[in-house]
Amino acid sequence: MNLREREMDEAREAAALRAALRQASRDAPRRDLWPRLEGEVAALGHPRRARAWWARPLRRLALASLSLALILAVLLGALAYGRPRAPQVATGTAPELLLALRYQGASPLGGYTIAARRPAEAAGVPLLDHATGPPTIAPDGRQLLFVEQQLVGQTVRTALVAYAADTLARQWSAPLGEQALSGLDERALTSRVVVAGDRVYAVSFRLGLDDPLVVRALARNDGVPVASWPVATDGRAINEVNLLATPDEQSLHLFVRLAETAGSAEVQDRHVALALPGGGQQARTLAGDLVATTTLYGAGGRIAPDGRTFYRLTFEGRLAFFDLARDTRPTLLALPFARTASGGLIPLAQGVAADGTRLYALAPTLGQLAIVDLAGRRVERVVQLGGAPGAREAGPVAGVWSVLRDSLAPEAGATGNFTATLQVSPDGQRLYAVGASGRDSAARLGGVWVIETASWRIAEHWQAAEAIEALLLVDRGQGLLVQSSGRLRLLDTTSGQFTSELAEPPGLTTITSLGELYREQYGRALRPER
């Protein structure tokens, strides 16, 4: 069964499941809950109105003290950080390499098989059978670190495995932990891995348990443990962890979400800064609602080249910023697109400039692109992209063909969220994105847009017969790998023509490159090796 047939089967199964659940919910009680709730809500009162007579002056005093402390902290912070610092960011170098990930749905361990290959090569090199996801790439681009699981009897052993990025030789493996297979679904050991300097740092946790939280440092050359730093959790259950290293590789930043008990709705988020190489910690409890603090954990969060701004574009099109030196809560900034299709979610693709100072967020159905100054933590501007999609297909015959193809081709619906990456050419002069045709709810995603950054217009719209799932720039920007409907084809970025088709591993879940991984993890470009 090929990928497309499998996806259709899954879609049919999902539709059947939706229908079955709708039916199964029909026997639910139907009752007006408000009469029962009214008394209890009234008894709860409103927090702002239900305080004792002495609470308000006491609160004012506390607020005044807190404000004074904050002003002092801001002044001290401004003295320490006020001057703009030149980013001390070294760019990594690595060979152009593709990584193909295939989900192991039939295995009790799950996970992915991973194979590596150069774009021009027909066959790949199998690397691992049960990786938990794509690897962490070292800041110098020289090493790949995978988290791998192995089943030994009924025990799952999790290990960190290092590969050389150039030779793909397995360098070392270091144990991270082990657990019973029966606990894997609910309480799988999850690890976060970063590389800084000559060390690899790893932290592992099991969701909802009060296991000790320890940041472990391993030597990069042989995986031997060199340090171990416990992080205080006060015996609380761990719900989520994120670990990042600053671009200067001088410090680590750990976010942890703690719950009073497993499953408790009351959670607390903490930020722990660890100075390297000593591991000295500065911890603080974060404020803000769950919506804001959740942005600190999702995929795609990273530290800007200034070394102090954590940022993440959320799926609903808001930018979360968190100043690692002084913020106690993330700030959410809505991207000010001129209008939205339905007031709700819009398809969105994101990419970063090669030097990592700017983020581009494209809303293809609106034909708008937001340019974000990451160091300034502000939206520089939103441009309406010029150039009519499909303009290259001049002439009545081409026009009719375009309309026919639009109506016949199975294109992706544009109403859902869309997380494809915007590909930025190495010289920064072109952006490649999955484009859209039509407007608002009638818009459909399809074809490739080539956006010129000098004029902010869509210079080319290369049509494709199938829905495009992913784009990946390869060959120093000369080629664009297009994944669609179970096919993997190479498109020449000079001519806009498909030049070859790559044999796709059966059941391919996703394909990525070292360059793409680097952009995702560090928010800047990797220099390809000659």
Next chain:
Amino acid sequence: VEEAGARAEERAVVLACQRGETAAFARLVRLHQDIALRTAYLLTNDREGAEDVAQLAFLQAFRAIGRFDPDRPFRPWLLGIVANEARMYRRGRARRPAEPLNGGIAARDEPPLEQAVRADERARVRAALAELDEPLRTATVLHYFNDLSIEEVAAAQGCRPGTVKSRLHTARQRLRAILVAAIGSDR
């Protein structure tokens, strides 16, 4: 336009709740109680429990509404609370036995035999759902029944989107196996 209007109205209602207007909260309860009860029922497989869970979830929502961002849709947030309350309820009741297969309530507009067959099918689906581990069940109901996106489910469950995808995959596999086994045992 209608959707944008509804969102604006919901935002105004949430802001009123945050100012302490209980009438506004009554409006939120009446707007969302049906979906909250259905979700709670799927998660607990217990009609009485579903009412308790939905009620507790609304009380939790009222307590926490001051921290809720009014620019966000209310429904996914509420359903996350419902899922959490359902989990606490099931833990508290130490896996109270699921309702019997014939425990469903049939629709009145069907002939008796079809009523019985359909009620049995619905109960079978709920029983299969109850067999799933809690994170798998919650992810399944929030995504496939409530149409929450993967990211919204991840936010509700306090995990990464990749974990939700993996949970949904595993849940579908298990449901398939449970239902196939149940049908097989009938033959």
